């Protein structure tokens with residue numbers, strides 16, 4: 001097994017004790033970190049890299065992403081002027097996802113993952129939707145994730161909104177992915193459901209029945225992103241969206257519940273009972289003007305942090321989340337701890353899903369590192385980590401390592417051409433945007 005040594009590297013594990021190790025030596029064996037120490041380890045190494053005093057964070061985890069939205073950056077605004085969340089979905093996202101074919105979907109995956117990797121995001125949990133290209137889409141996503149050397153969680157959003165045939169095909173695509181990738185070391189399949197309000201009683205029943213054929217499964221679903229989702233569940237005779245999902249026996253410890261902005265205390269109890277995981281997406285919530293998760297929900301449920309397709313950078317998402325929340329607080333009020341969401345809760349979620357240790361630069365963890373050319377103008381110590389992470393390390397990492405291999409070195413991608421990916425994305429975006437002009 002290849003042995004690699006990183007030396008002269010300042011290591012920050014924001015939610016570990018100690019959080020800061022100055023001038024560390026990181027020994028890596030194959031894909032795994034063997035030791036992190038301030039003295040040089042004995043033994044011989046196949047490769048030794050002197051990082052010249054750079055600063056390393058653990059490779060970051062995006063707990064909810066939509067790579068299919070990667071080509072929406074700069075897209076023409078919808079002709080209608082959406083005035084609420086449901087209209088935003090109808091006018092923008094449901095038109096866009098329906099227009100995606102295989103080539104544009106691939107361009108989304110590649111350019112979205114390029115954006116993520118360059119920002120030091122080394123694990124992503126995706127919620128995919130391309131209703132005109134369903135069969136094989138999750139395999140394409142898993143292959144693209146592998147090409148980038150990332151940990152990929154894949155799921156296809158099942159919904160009623162495109163008719164029975166596409167509903168059935170989407171359900172099958174999820175089932176096929178679970179069968180194909182359950183034992184894969186770097187790919188974790190989940191069962192994607194768009195949201196309760198776009199799934200009928202009959203559809204939830206069909207989904208639940210199909211899951212009986214699987215050994216293990218977990219759903220990945222938007223819940224209570226907007227009040228309209230809760231109102232729909234009430235109209236259907238349930239106390240809440242989560243009560244509806246529970247009635248269909250869809251909640252378990254593998255479930256990822258996204259948003260949960262308007263959930264009740266009894267819903268929090270329900271999630272705790274099933275040990276289901278909630279994920280908070282602050283920049284998307286602000287952009288859609290749907291409200292804010294309560295501190296209580298975030299803290300009690302040890303919420304994860306996702307970008308909901310808004311961006312690939314988790315450092316930016318954490319900082320934006322903190323600032324959005326602060327803007328709604330009075331002086332002296334407590335905020336949510338975004339450092340904890342990003343560097344403690346997300347690693348816990350990802351380590352459980354993928355069945356391996358992710359999200360820390362510590363022995364036995366996968367060697368995923370984001371290394372920054374950062375010369376701080378103030379001292380770094382355990383007590384000052386928060387400020388350095390969210391206000392100092394604001395740029396892109398110069399080096400990104402996953403599974404013990406440098407994927408980016410001195411800002412250069414090592415295994416493929418950034419220019420080709422971008423050129424293809426521009427071509428595909430022009431084709432896609434025709435549907436909106």
Ligand SMILES: [Zn+2]
Pocket residue numbers: 064065066127222258308309
């Ligand atoms: Zn989402």
